[in-house]
Amino acid sequence: MKRYVSLLNLVLFACAAAGCTQANPTNSAAEAADDKPKIALIMKSLANEFFSTMADGATQHQQANADQYNLVVNGIKDERDISRQVALVQEMAASGVDAIVIAPADSQALVPALRRAMQEGIVVVNIDNRLDHEMLTKEGLEVPFVGPDxxxxxxxxxxxxxxxxxxxxxxxxxxxxxxxxxxxxxxxxxxxxxxxxxxxxxxxxxxxxxxxxxxxxxxxxxxxxxxxxxxxxxxxxxxxxxxxxxxxxxxxxxxxxxxxxxxxxxxxxxxxxxxxxxxxQHGDQLAVYGIEKALELLREPTAIVADVETPVDLVTVDTLSK
Known part of the structure; x- marks a missing residue:
């Protein structure tokens, strides 16, 4: 018995010296099997009901399509926190996401960070607030805009x-x-x-x-x-x-x-x-439209990058009563 314990301790010591970590076969198998694309949704202020509704809609869509993709939802504290949104793009790119669906707080300031993400092979889809066309053209970027007129x-x-x-x-x-x-x-x-x-x-x-x-x-x-x-x-x-x-x-x-x-x-x-x-502008579906566009581009990397115009409807006391 003492000999067995001594041998076991020797093996553990050797493993520790070599920098080994204990494997979890179940987790490893799950990670290996989970080759679904990972999509990051980056929004503006979650204190704004419009964007919290957008987040809820996206989360519900992912839950209904859990076999197709994974989702990470991010937002900033207020509409002016542009530097934090830039940092979120960088963090999501570093974490290895396959696509970023973004409602940019600023039409110009986010372009450089998104350019770097695209250079790393990440698909980018723009929702809600259109990125500056002139800057995108200058950078030689094609980013589809999914949103209303x-x-x-x-x-x-x-x-x-x-x-x-x-x-x-x-x-x-x-x-x-x-x-x-x-x-x-x-x-x-x-x-x-x-x-x-x-x-x-x-x-x-x-x-x-x-x-x-x-x-x-x-x-x-x-x-x-x-x-x-x-x-x-x-x-x-x-x-x-x-x-x-x-x-x-x-x-x-x-x-x-x-x-x-x-x-x-x-x-x-x-x-x-x-x-x-x-x-x-159907906030509960706007992110969903963007996610579906991202999934399309991930499935077909050579597909034509085209904008998608989404619905916008007038709301009055009469339409609410219907």
């Missing part, structure tokens, strides 16, 4: 608003981040609708997609321009901030507010008459 969606919201105003009325716009393509597109859609209807845009400022910032900016707008009859917010978080601002200056009864994203809080506000309309 933000300008058309915002213009539809603006046209509905115009039908509730009188020609010559004053309006204001709460913009998203000015370096984000979707913010620029939504602003352009709002402007096109207002100018076509003969409205007067008396103020247009960025509230950086954030509710608290929108409250602050909208309060200032309404104080400086009491003639404002409506506020067009480039996302629903900012529309909620505009509601708070309107209440604080006693304009909650007559000020018209529209948004974009169709989050649950704004649906409630529409039913309560606090918001006139929003645009639904």
């Amino acid at each position: 933000n300008q058309a969606g915002a213009q539809a919201v603006g046209e509905l608003l115009a039908g509730n105003l009188t020609r010559g009325d004053a309006v204001a716009i709460l913009e998203g981040l000015q370096t984000s393509e979707n913010g620029q597109a939504r602003k352009a859609g709002f402007e096109a609708a207002m100018l076509a209807a003969g409205m007067k845009i008396v103020d247009s400022q960025s509230a950086q997609w954030e509710m608290s910032k929108a409250n602050e900016v909208a309060s200032s707008m309404l104080s400086e321009h009491p003639e404002i009859k409506a506020i067009l917010a480039a996302n629903d978080n900012m529309a909620m901030g505009a509601i708070a601002a309107a209440k604080s200056v006693g304009r909650h009864e007559d000020l018209l507010i529209v948004g974009f994203d169709n989050i649950a809080a704004v649906q409630d506000a529409i039913r309560a008459g606090k918001v006139l309309a929003t645009a639904d």
